[in-house]
Amino acid sequence: MTPYTPPHKPLTRLADVKAKHKGEAEWSEWVVKDETLWSQYIQSAPGSKVSPRFHPDTREWWVILEGEIRFDIEGQEPFVARRRSMVQVPPQTVYSMQTVGTQPAIRFETNIPNATTMYSERPSLQAPGIEFLPVRLGRRPFPYGHNNKPHINLDDLAAADPNYSGSRFIHDDRAVSNIIYGYGSKLPPVNDADRGHYHPESSEFWVILLGTIRYLIEGQGVILANEGDVVYAPRFTFHNPRWWGEGPSCRLAMNGYPDIAHLRYAPH
Template identity: 30%
Template sequence: MKLWKSGLAMMAALAIGGVATTGALAQAVFTWTPRTVAPAPYKAPNKPRTTLAEIRAKMSPANQSKTWHQKVVSDQQLQASWVQLAVGDQSPAMFISDTRAAFIVWEGSIEFTIAGQAPFIATKSSMVQVPPRTQFQMKNVGSVPSLHFEVFTADARITYPQAAATLPKPRPGFTWQLTRQDPGPEPLNPPGQTSNVTTRNFIAQPGAFEFVKAPGLFVNAIRGSAFNCNMQSPTTLGHRHINYGEFWFIMEGQIQYNIEGVDPFVSEVGDIVYVPAGRWHSAANYCPGNDTRVAINPFPTGTHNWPPTASQPNPPVPPVSGRGWLD
């Protein structure tokens, strides 16, 4: 039996089950999209697959119980890091000026103090988000070092409360100045939306769900299962995004990936999988049991570009003439 793979497969199943799709969904739109002649390169620290064992191997024995940051994703839209907090250590109290951040606690116990919320302790598989201009702080309150995965936008700007005892060294060419922040904290959800919550523990509440859905950051848990341990065909392209890279936190089970220019591989729990903008990629649940990948990208309704099928139009590229509208 074939793996239960993509949204297209799901739509097909819905159609077979008698659930009609809307005219807008049923109508296929084809566009000529730009494509690099060679696959978009991987630029450090980005890698197709980063394992937690690789991250730990970079730490010297003297630093294994200390606080450290290790960036694993950095592109034009997003940045993400593994962060360990030593026992008793805490982040500074801070704000994010105009964008959101998301956190996945993986080891230990972290107390989150977020303005407008009662402090809470996040443990393994807890997902947390902080809206713009909302003061927050993290503290390791456990008896062992804590570990979490954090995602910020690439253009995130951190500010610090007036009462801060110290300030970090500013970026080159900058200094610190006290200003009045306006407007106030951004609401968790815009009018008419209820999907954003401050925290959810995946172990306690497993499932498929949108966790962060906001301009500049989309964190989406995709859960499914496979009927066997068959790899996808190497010819399965999947889709590509011409405007942004995408990455996944493997929360549960195993996910098999086809990424253009990379040998097919199976990812495990705790892995970070990344694909640059423009590369074909396809993810599939692997082996029986539940599999969950947390997809992370900058666009809640980002465009997916799929290759035409044999039954769809695939004409030759028209003659190239003149300049692009924005060139």
């Protein structure tokens, strides 16, 4: 079992983060910042824009938790992402976004640690120790690859297939994200003697997209997480998640390896 270090918590409730920033039109809050992935909640006000930019060597992705955001991604028709939408941009692909509608939008943004951002035009940002230089790059937008798609929405996926049980959202050399969808009512009875599994090379965390997910996490006991919440398990920490409740529930898992090893307790 690995100890938790800030900003990481076993459970980060979106409602608590919103309460912390009450009265602020725009805010951000780090939730994951380890050696594998960096993720944060970001609230943007209606009309707020993210200027054209790209990452030279890494993929970036978002989950829309509230509101609507219009994305303009190089090579794609513009689209509006809504609640339960998942959006991604591969390396060297220019994108911009704007919060639309009358309500703020909250997105959960994930990057590879220390990802570099390059801008189409010199940004107005002023920060100590940062100098922006004009550069030339033989840029080539990377293909999405591995059946990755610019935009998917959980509601659309579930409506299109009555037997939908999940699918891969992100498949990248340095990260993976899986949609895990189902019904707690269809699972066997809870067995808390089953510790689940752990990962030796990467943390794992989950954004709850729908309903409630029950977790048994080593050293933390039972956790119930709801839509918009984030649950985090460090490396070497046993965890056993399951769908919970009568209706459908869904978690979006993220970790650092496309075929991550699952180690289970095996007493002799």
